[in-house]
Amino acid sequence: MSEKFDIIIVGSGPAGSAAAYSLAKMRFNVLMVERGKYPGAKNVMGGRMYAYALNRLIPQFWKEAPVERKVVREKLTIQSEKASFTLDFMDEELREPPNSFTILRARFDPWFANKAVEAGATLVTGIRVDDLMWENKKVTGIIAGTDKIETNVVIAADGAVSLMAEKARLKKFDVKLFALGMKEIIELPEKTIEERFNLASGEGAAQLFVGNCTKEIPGGGFIYTNKTSLSVGIVIYIDKLIEKKIESHEIIREFNTNPEVARLIEGGKILEYSAHVIPEASRSELFTDGLLVAGDAGGLVVNSGLTLRGMDMAIASGVAAAETVKRAAEKNDFSKESLSYYEELLKRDFVLQDKKTFEKASEFLQNERLYTLYPEFVCRLFHRLTLVKGPKKRAFDELLEVSKGKRIQMCVDMLKAMRSI
């Protein structure tokens, strides 16, 4: 390829496409390079995207984007060995404006990348970027096989295990900082999904599972309702999985046979299985001379326990990267100092604010008591409150009884929870 591009974007996930779309609309000559056969071919995700960031970029995107269902029902299931307790939250205000949608990446990513192409960006697929070009410690382009392409600035949007951020020495891979996500897509008829999750036509649910379902390994399970399938999976901390010597596929198999889950997926056909890492606690430097890092590549993911957010963070950071490039181009200055404006933008926006708010969440969520002691406690308490077998105690007395000997520990954990999630 001999053409010179103003900007090269590595990766056409949500971060790359958001940057490419924004830059193409600003009339820059943009090249987006994707190693998959098509955008989304290699991407994995639980299945729910919070709408806020994309709605700012493409107002009411859901009217044209291939979204699956608008999530209006949120469920949290706490499981002990023999019991489970489900909170079922339904909110009219989650409908309009929509808070989140379930999506399938194999449909969503091509749509989003195509929006960038329609706006004027060039997309090449099936090409892996192997390295960055350098001159006087400044990134000057990319190397893909025998091709070398020069540019003013590269945006690394190449996902969790970013080769570009590593090559630029902005990030080191450390397994302790990553979670492992595994997911199956299970086909079911539309009506069956709506009946099982108590949904009106076209509406969706997100159900999270915590406790016994991950075999005491910190993490949790999820089910998201698509139009005619369910996204069913587990997110767990990799180092704990290695420590306990458990095979990852065993966990997902057991999750599916868990009575609560089995009922929801019964009769379904597994269409797809995939696994991917999530940079929950990993963080990279976000810029250097001639290079910006967006989305998962920069570790821009937040897991607060109740919300796992990578898509909206990726989109917002892609847009911020584009705005930074626009400002740098006006000054014709792509130095590290000029590109530091990117971090300023992310701090003003929710991306780095939320990263800071939840910076201790990952450490807190690795507390094994959250997956053993507390689910057991909640289920035990409700067991005692509902069982009628002889004289009954008041609810508060039952609470004291069930928490006997654990109260100090519980208070300590509660304080930690207040500071981290």
Ligand SMILES: Cc1cc2nc3c(=O)[nH]c(=O)nc-3n(C[C@H](O)[C@H](O)[C@H](O)COP(=O)(O)OP(=O)(O)OC[C@H]3O[C@@H](n4cnc5c(N)ncnc54)[C@H](O)[C@@H]3O)c2cc1C
């Ligand atoms: C199981 C699981 C469940 C999740 N659930 C949710 C959820 O419910 N909600 C949510 O918001 N987030 C969720 N996430 C996180 C979310 O998927 C990511 O945060 C999001 O995809 C990040 O987008 P990105 O564009 O930064 O990276 P990616 O989506 O990973 O895109 C990177 C792109 O770069 C390409 N690429 C990589 N290397 C190269 C290279 N060298 N050359 C060319 N191309 C390259 C890849 O093929 C890919 O297309 C989940 C993740 C997992 C694994």
